[in-house]
Structure formats: structure tokens, C-alpha cells
Amino acid sequence: MVYVTLLIGFVLLIAGGEGFVRGAVSIARKFGMSPLLIGLTLMSIGTSLPELVTSVQAALDGAPGIAVGNVVGSNIANILLILGITALIFPVMVDKGVLYRDGGVLVLASLACLGVVAIGALSRTAGFIFIVLLVAYISRTYAIEKRNTAALRASESVRAKARQENLWLAIVLTLGGMALIIAGARLLVSSAVELATAFGVSETIIGLTVVAIGTSLPELVTSGLAAIKRHTDMALGNIIGSNIFNIFAIMGATALVQPIPVPNEIIGFDIWVMLAATGLLLVFAYTGRTIVRWEGGVFLAGYIAYLGWLVLTL
Template sequence: MVYLLLIVGLILLVAGGEGFVRGSVAIAEKLGMSSLLIGLTLVGFGTSLPELVTSVQAALDGAPGIAVGNVVGSNIANILLILGITALIFPIAVDKAILRRDGSVLVVASLAALAIVMIGTLGRIAGVVLIAMLLAYVLFSYFADRKAQAGQTVVAEIEATGGHQPVWLSIVFVIGGLALTVFGARLLVSSAVEIATALGVSETIIGLTVVAIGTSLPELVTSIIAALRRHTDLALGNIIGSNIFNVLFILGVTALIQPIPVPPEIIGFDIWVMLGATALLLGFSYTQREIVRWEGGVLLALYAGYIGWLALGAIG
């Protein structure tokens, strides 16, 4: 039964995040917000909503392994698993201009996460700093490139299925999506903790694997669709943006709501895997104009090795 609740929680998270994004974008369009501002704020927030609610719920429930592991594990999965699969389907195009801007922010965000993790506590001061960095990033991106193609493409994808719906229906999507996400997060966290306890596995490992992959499903679906439609530049931008939001927004909000200790497993190993994956992503992106299939294979093999290492640790 507990495994069924875990699956139901994941489904509700994905459905809730999708409904929230569709409703929010439609309302923003009615209010005359620009495409880029919608892409940087509502879409970025909406696709990160499952991770946000899950981490906050885990922090409130006293499960720091899931709260922090969810963010670190999601960033690792986004690069090694999702980009790996995407590149195997079709080589990922690299926009060097966007990569220089957003890639630099990703490096800064990752180093900020390292600093906080090494301190050992996710406190409110760190939360304020992370949120301030996120606001600076959004404002800078908006004013630096009002016509960014990435933002327009994301919004166009959403508008095609829900951008012109009635306002009342958009409000229903927003409220319903948020409610589904919150309820799904409660099911996911409680069932994940119960499974970890029953199997004798740490909450941190559950957070780094099952919860992290589950909350990354929106990014996985978006990237696979982008690859099948040969819009792989959207997939790369989606992953970089998601990883930035995960660190600055999710860790920031979680710290403000409920300060928590950082599990020692993450300090000793997983944060370094996240940094290594980020460095590998930027290395592959800068060497040529696309991330080719063999590089996608390397990313996927490294993720398999990472999961295997965690499994051996859990068995040990």
C-alpha cells in the first residue's frame, strides 16, 4: 500500500505542477505580462513547484535528508539522466550566448550550494542570500534580453494547449494545481520516509533517488518532447534554468520556512557529484555547438554508476 501511495504522490505532483503552470501563464497573458517575464518567473516556478513543496514538507516533517537530497539529487538527475537521455534521442543544440549568461549563474548557484552545505546548516540567513540572488538573476535576465527566444518558446508550447482559456478556468487550474501538488508532496514524503524506515535505508538516499527523480518528471517529459521535436536547445535551457531555480529558490524558501541541518552523506559525497556533473555539462557545451550522442551516453553511464554506488552504500 505504501508503494502505491508513493506512486500516487508522484502522479499528483506532476499533474499539479502542470495545472499550475497552465493556469498561471493564461492569467499572466490576460494581464499583459511579457513572454520573457512569464518564462523566467511563472514557468520556472511552476516546473520547480514539485521540488519546492516536497522539500518544504520534508523540512517541516523533520526529514532533512529528503529536503536537501531532493534538490541535490534533482540537479544530478537533470544533468546526467535527463540530458543524457535527451542527447541520445537527438544531439542537443547549444546557444553560446544563453550558455554564457545562464551557465555562469548556474556555476555561482552551485558554488553557493557548496558553501551552505559545507557550513552544515541550511539557515535563514542563507535563505535570504539565495532568494536575493534569484531575484537579481530574474531581473538581470529580463532587462538584458527582453526578446529571449527561450522564454518565447516555452510559453508558445504552453499557449498551444491552454493559453486562451477563460479566466475562471485558469483560476481553477492554479488553485487545483497547487492543491494537488501540496497533497501529492505530503503523500510522497510520508510514504518515502516509511519505505526508508522499513528497508533500513537512510532518508537521504531515498531523497537523492526516488524523490529526486519523481520531482524531476516535468523536466524529463519536457526534454524528451523537445528532443523528439528537434528543439533540443529548449531542453538544455530548461535543465540549466531548473537547476538554478532548485538551488536559489527551493533551498532558499525551505531555509526561510524551516532551517534544517545538512545530512553528512551529502556533505561528504553527493554535493561533489552535483558539482562534477555541472562542470561536465558546461565542458561538453563549450567544446562544440552541440552535446552529441556519445556525450549523452557518458552522462547516462555516470548516472547509472552514481545510483549503483548509492545502492552499494545502502546495502552496506
Template sequence: MLFALLQAIIGLGLLVIAGDYLVKGAVALAETFGLPPLLIGLTIVAFGTSAPEFFVGIDAVLRGAPTLALGNVVGSNIANSLLVLGLPALIAPLACSAPRLNRNMAIMLGATILFIALSAGGALVFYEGLILFAGLAGYLVYSGLRARSNPAVAAEFLDLPEVETDDAANPRKKLLKSLLFVIGGCAGLVIGADLLVSGSVFIATSLGVSEAIIGLTLVALGTSLPELATSIMAAFRGHCDVALGNVIGSNIFNLLGVMGVTVMVGSVPVPDSFFEVDLWVMLAASLAVFPFTLRRGSVGRVAGLFLLLFYGAYIGWIAYNGMHMANVAAQLS
């Protein structure tokens, strides 16, 4: 049990570090080959924030633990809306006055409702994965067209990470370092996802709880760490609009991109328990932020505390329900 927990923690650490290196390397490669910065921002950078969830989802399905993949995405979106916004709001109010915020928030809510509707059949299958991924493609095309026609929109995609080299004028050295970052990042993500999933499955089996519960808690919280770190640093630096934009973009990519590709790899059953609580908590968490963007105000400390209490209550309910189910299973065995 202790070894499995250590395995999961190491896997989480690898996912966070490898994802960062993958994005830096991919951006540098794209720049080397002359891809437009706007295209880089809309694809590579945006995908990179959801890379841990993506690799965990694929690995979970291939390992025969698809509900862990489902729990990871649903739990990550809940953590993003409540924890990743709530904690930075205690540091500094999160501004909700950035342009296009309402539009992107509406897209996130639409993606959430679409995901819930598709899940109503009891399982997500290949063609539904195509629908989700098509929604992501449409979102990227729409964002790209608006960004091209509006320089202010384009600016948000041009803050790209750079690969530092000892000699920036040496293109061959930069290309080699970029390739190493990409290859190492991909390898780290694959290994990290495998360690996290295998450790999580063992923990779930040992505790007698479902893989979905582990996905909603341990795995979801771990894969949300990059977004949490980004939001906290943004709050400390006074760039509070970055925190909210980061959460909205990540949630959209998780639902449409991560689950879209995961479901195309293998079908994902949706347990009844998700329709009893988890999917509705995800929707409620998204709706909890919407009033702030609608009136273009800010998420202050009181609101941040409310979001954190909401998240704490949800995690508390999962822990109580998981222990209850484990006790019932133990009595029946």
C-alpha cells in the same frame, strides 16, 4: 511497505499533473489581468517547473524530514544534468549554440558553488535561505533587464502555455477555468507532496536507510520527470536547445528558489555524507556539460551515453552504500 510505495507513486503522479495545471492556470490569470508576457515567463512559468520540488521541500521540513528536502534538490540537479540531458541526446544531438547559454551556465555553476559553500557549516539556516533567495531575485531581475533590451532574449520567455476553452472570446469563462486550474493545481501539489513525503519516510524507515538517500533517488527522480518529459519531446521535435535551457533554468531555481524558501521555513542539516560524495557529484555533473556549451558544440550520442553511465554509477553507489548502512544498523540493533 507496498502501500507506502503506492502512496509515493500516486503522490508523484499528482505532483506532475497538478504542476502542469497550476502553470497553465496561473499564466491565463496573469494574461487576464494584463501582466506583461515577459514577467509571466520569468516568474510563473519558470517557477512552475520547480513546483514539485518546492512543495516536497516545504512538506518535508514541516514533517521533520529536512534531509529528504536536501536530497530531493541535490538529487534532482544531478538527475537533470546527467539523465535529463543524457537520455534525449541518444535521440538527437542537443545543440549548445543558443545565445546566452554560456552566461546562464556560468550562473548555474555559481549557484552550485554558493550552495556548497553555504552548506559547509553543517546546516542551512534562515539567513542562508535569504541569501539563496536573494540570488534568485537578482537572477530574475538581470534576466528581465536583458530580455527587455534584447528582443531575441525576450522571445524565449514568450512561449507560454494556454488554457483551452470552448469559447476563447468569453473572458468570464476563461477566468473561471483559470481559477479552477490554479486552485486545483495548488491542492494537487499539496496532496501529492504530502503523499510522496509520508510514503518516502515510511519506505526509508522500513528499509533502514536514511531519508536523504530516498530523497536523492526515488523523490529526486520523480520530481525530475517533468523536465525529462519536456527534454525528450524537445529532442523528438528537433528543438534540442530547449532541453539544455530547461535543465539550466530548473537547476538554478532548485538551488536558489526551492532551497532558499525551504530553509526559511526551517533549518536543513547537511549530513557529512553529502560532503563526501553527493555535493561534489552535483558539481561534477554540472561541469560535465560546461565544455559543450563553452565550445558551442552539441551533446551527441556518445556524450549522452557517458552522462547516463555517470548517473547509473552514482545511483549504483547510493544503492550499495544504502544497503551497507542498513546492514550495519541491523547488526547494531
């Protein structure tokens, strides 16, 4: 029965991801918003909801390893696994101006996460600061994109296509896709955790691997589909926005609901892997206008090595 649930969850993720990407692109066209802005805000928030639900529930259940490991593990998976697969499907275009702006915020968020992890506890004060930083980031991103006439001025063909699209249908597709993504992720995570627990794996390892991968599947599906449809700017925006959202929103909301300690395993190793993955992303992005397939292969190989290390140290 557990394997059937896993399969159902995967099917829901695929269907939800398809609907979400279609709806998000339609909304972007309708309002003259760039696909990148949609990826940085609406898509990153929507695909990070499974992490939010999982981490808050884990904190309430007294499982700090899952709560914190979910965030750190998801950020590692987003870059090494998801962006790696996305780049292998189709090279990911990089907007240097956006990278300087949002890449800087990602570095700030990652260093803030390091600070909390180094302290050894996620307090309500830290949670409040994280939420304030998230609101400031989203507001600033929207304001800058609105002022960027180049991003807002669509071509005549895009405008004509936007006029033909039904806004309400796009909204239904986006919200419906988001709902299917969340439902599918929850089925996958609950089933995977049940299987992992049966094998006697610690909650921190479960949070860093099974739960992190499970809750990151929405990003994988939406980024992969965005790459197939050649909306790679949306895919990159989804990864950067999701990682920022994971730290500021998920850790922030979790701390406000229930302050928790940070497991020693994360302090000693995994937080540094997250920082290294973030640094590698910025290096690859800054050294060219695209993240090419061989760089995607490096990401994926790095994730396989990371999982291998976790298995060896069980």
C-alpha cells in the same frame, strides 16, 4: 495500494507535462517571448515546486537529510538523468550567448551551495541572500531577453500561429498542467518514501535518490516532451533554470522557514558529484552547438554509476 498510488502519480505527471509544455509554448508565442526564456523562468519554477514543497515540509518535520539531499540529489538527477535522457531522445541545441549568461549563474549558484554545505548549516541569513540572488537573476534574464530583438522577433508563420491561439486556453493548460505535475509528484514521492523507509534506508539516502528522482520527474516529463516536440532550447533552459531555482529558491525558502544542519554524507561526497555534473554539462555545452546523443549516454551512465555507489555504501 502503494503501487497503485505510484501509477496514478506517474499518469498525472505525463498528463500535466503535456499540458504544461503546450501551454508554455503558446504563451511564448503570444507574447513574443523565446521558448528559452519560458524554460528558464516559468517552466523551471513550475517543475521545481515539488522540490520546494518537499524540502520545506522535511525541514519542518526535522528531516534535514531529506531537505538538503532533495536539492543536491535533484540537481544531480536533472543533469545526469534528465538531460541525458533528453539528449538521447533528440540532440539538445545550445545557444552559446545564453550559455555564457545562465551557465555562469549556475556556476555561481553551485559554488554558493558548496559554501553553505561546507559551513555545515543552512542559516536564515544564507536563505535571505539566496532569495535576493534569485530575484536578481529572474529580473536580469527577463530584461536581457526583452532587449534581444532577435529572440523577440518571430517569423511571420510563428506570428500567424500565435494570433490563432487562445491565450486563456494556454494559461489554463499551463496552470492545469502545473497542478497535475505537483499532485503527481507528491503521490509518487509519498509512496516511494513509504517503500524506501520500509526497507530501512536512511533519510539522507532517501532524499538523494527516491525523493530527488520523484521530485525531478516533472523536469523529466517536461524536458522529454519538449525534446520530442523539438523544443530542445526549452528543455535545456528548464534544466539550467531548475538547478538555479533549486539552490536559490528552495534552499533559500527552506532556510527562512527553518534553519537546518547539513548531513555529513552530503558534505563528504554528494555535493562534489553535483559540482562534477555541472562542470560536465558546461564542458559538453561549450564544445559544440548541441549536446549530442553520445554525450547524453555519458550523463546517463554517470547517474547509474552514482546510484550504484550509493547502494554499495549503504
